[in-house]
Amino acid sequence: MTAAFVALSSLVLAQVSAIGTPAPSLDIRPYEKSAECGASDMQIEVVVNGVTPVGILTVELYTPSKRDFLKKESRLHRIRVPAGEDHQTVCFDIPEPGRYALAAYHDKDADRDLDQKWNRMPAEPFALSSHKKLGFGFPKFEDSAFDVGANGKHVVLDLRE
Numbered sequence: 001m002t003a004a005f006v007a008l009s010s011l012v013l014a015q016v017s018a019i020g021t022p023a024p025s026l027d028i029r030p031y032e033k034s035a036e037c038g039a040s041d042m043q044i045e046v047v048v049n050g051v052t053p054v055g056i057l058t059v060e061l062y063t064p065s066k067r068d069f070l071k072k073e074s075r076l077h078r079i080r081v082p083a084g085e086d087h088q089t090v091c092f093d094i095p096e097p098g099r100y101a102l103a104a105y106h107d108k109d110a111d112r113d114l115d116q117k118w119n120r121m122p123a124e125p126f127a128l129s130s131h132k133k134l135g136f137g138f139p140k141f142e143d144s145a146f147d148v149g150a151n152g153k154h155v156v157l158d159l160r161e
């Protein structure tokens with residue numbers, strides 16, 4: 001068997017196995033996983049209602065910031081998990097008691113982004129810790145903020161289309 005033939009056969013094999021591969025797995029990075037719930041008192045436990053088992057559930061934790069709410073610069077952490085059943089739970093380890101806010105969206109097409117409508121409103125199910133409906137104007141941190149004490153916090157988010 002010549003070297004060229006070996007190279008060609010492994011190429012063919014690679015192509016065949018590529019065809020046989022199932023749909024690509026969800027693009028979730030190791031640093032995006034949920035903390036182990038209950039492992040520490042200093043946690044925010046988030047239950048997200050309205051999840052269906054397709055794509056990625058994304059939950060973001062924000063702190064008070066001079067930067068705009070929901071922008072990367074004011075975000076403390078982001079968790080991504082495979083979307084499962086309704087009432088899905090994720091947990092954030094937090095550095096200290098204080099004021100926090102949460103946002104969640106169901107990234108159904110798993111493109112790691114919140115799809116938007118023409119008017120910049122979310123085109124995928126979305127929730128803030130304020131339980132207010134999104135209205136005109138960009139959401140503000142204080143409208144969604146809550147206090148977390150030394151024993152952590154349990155928060156429920158309801159995804160809305």
Ligand SMILES: [Ca+2]
Nearest residue numbers: 107111113115
């Ligand atoms: Ca998306």
